Amino acid sequence: MKDAFRLPDLKRRILFTLAVLFIYRLGAHIPTPGIDTEAMARLFGEGSALNFLDLFAGGALRRFSIFALGVAPYINASIVMQLLVVIFPALEKLQKEGEQGRKKIVQYTRLGTVFFAAVQALGMTFWLRNLGVFSGSVLDMMIVVITITTGSVVVMWLGEEVSDHGIGNGISLLIFAGIVARIPEAIVRTWSMVRLGEMSFLVLLIAIIVMVVVVAGCVLLQEGQRRLPVQYAKRVVGNKVYGGQSTFIPLRVNQAGVIPIIFASSVLLFPYTVTRFFSGDIASKIQAILSPGSVVYMVLYVGLIIFFSYFYTAVVFDPVDTANNMKKYGGFILGIRPGKPTAEYIEKVMSRITLGGAVFLAAVALLPTIMTRLMGITTFYFGGTAVLIVVGVALDTVHQIEAQLLMRHYEGILKRNKGKTGGLFKF
Numbered sequence: 001m002k003d004a005f006r007l008p009d010l011k012r013r014i015l016f017t018l019a020v021l022f023i024y025r026l027g028a029h030i031p032t033p034g035i036d037t038e039a040m041a042r043l044f045g046e047g048s049a050l051n052f053l054d055l056f057a058g059g060a061l062r063r064f065s066i067f068a069l070g071v072a073p074y075i076n077a078s079i080v081m082q083l084l085v086v087i088f089p090a091l092e093k094l095q096k097e098g099e100q101g102r103k104k105i106v107q108y109t110r111l112g113t114v115f116f117a118a119v120q121a122l123g124m125t126f127w128l129r130n131l132g133v134f135s136g137s138v139l140d141m142m143i144v145v146i147t148i149t150t151g152s153v154v155v156m157w158l159g160e161e162v163s164d165h166g167i168g169n170g171i172s173l174l175i176f177a178g179i180v181a182r183i184p185e186a187i188v189r190t191w192s193m194v195r196l197g198e199m200s201f202l203v204l205l206i207a208i209i210v211m212v213v214v215v216a217g218c219v220l221l222q223e224g225q226r227r228l229p230v231q232y233a234k235r236v237v238g239n240k241v242y243g244g245q246s247t248f249i250p251l252r253v254n255q256a257g258v259i260p261i262i263f264a265s266s267v268l269l270f271p272y273t274v275t276r277f278f279s280g281d282i283a284s285k286i287q288a289i290l291s292p293g294s295v296v297y298m299v300l301y302v303g304l305i306i307f308f309s310y311f312y313t314a315v316v317f318d319p320v321d322t323a324n325n326m327k328k329y330g331g332f333i334l335g336i337r338p339g340k341p342t343a344e345y346i347e348k349v350m351s352r353i354t355l356g357g358a359v360f361l362a363a364v365a366l367l368p369t370i371m372t373r374l375m376g377i378t379t380f381y382f383g384g385t386a387v388l389i390v391v392g393v394a395l396d397t398v399h400q401i402e403a404q405l406l407m408r409h410y411e412g413i414l415k416r417n418k419g420k421t422g423g424l425f426k427f
Helices: 008-027 037-044 048-057 072-087 089-095 099-131 138-165 170-180 183-196 201-223 259-277 281-289 295-316 319-328 340-375 384-407
Strands: 225-232 235-237 240-242 246-252
Touching: 008 138, 008 170, 008 384, 037 099, 072 089, 072 099, 072 138, 072 259, 072 295, 089 099, 099 138, 099 259, 138 170, 170 384, 183 201, 201 340, 201 384, 225 340, 246 340, 259 281, 259 295, 259 340, 259 384, 295 340, 319 340, 340 384
Parallel strands: none
Antiparallel strands: 225 246, 235 240
């Protein structure tokens, strides 16, 4: 960070990102008119599912602020749009048309965000009215729905602004900020319970060990890669010889990053939210089945993580394109013929490591939740979902800052040579 702040452009990007995160956290504390905040606090003290929903909103849902829905509508719209692109050839063609086509896809995603935000806001307002937390008229309900929907659109805009003018992925950073913002409060509450004797020091020690192990596992998962050796044949062009060197293709074990976790959580939480529209035994059973921590939820959660790991890897990584580029420049994998056989080999290897990465991702996502339930920790939600998102986003942001420094040939990353270059390489 010290090196990053020495570059004016990178410093401006970091400060812009921090300013947007401040605005986002400020909006999480502005309450929606007509909501009984004390009744909301009592309601969230009753159910773990609500606390899980509030995890991604950074406490905004507990207060039912103008940013109560957070980034959930945008994520749902992104999932639906990516699925539609795969299903409908017209949308796939539109996506491949270049910058204009991608802009149209982004515009459709924004419209989908408005739709999902309106549906979820309406469902939550009806739910709160049935529980007596909100007792306004129909006009008051419409004001609440419009306020919450507008807040979701603003959150989407803030995330896009960070991606365009800041550093890191904007939407992921907003989720990151919401999770991290609750850590100080959780630490204070946990320490208070230990001092009062409500939690044993041994349980706290075991929890800390589990946290460290899980964080280490997350870093290993995010940074792990399989390197395929590639040999480039020598080419003679005029009087010069090109190629003849060895390199490798880095295939990441977790190519999709934290996207499968975010997508899987959003898919499972959306029907849970919609059932709040209705009352009765059927709606209650669906809510109980899809409640975070239930056996059905965990099974579906694991299945969706594996599915989205493969799905997103197929979207961002094309073995055929990689094989064609290698063939174009005279590269080949030892023992594998260039062209289609190389593409099939890369796809085979990628499928195997993606399966291992997806299973490990699901295990890391569920282990802390199971451990905290067994130990009876209630002061904070230490779920694998939260840890994976925090570690993944932090690593991705650090890598982007390092890339910006490397791109500018900054000495702080490449090599320190104090007193000779004055902080930058001279070329």
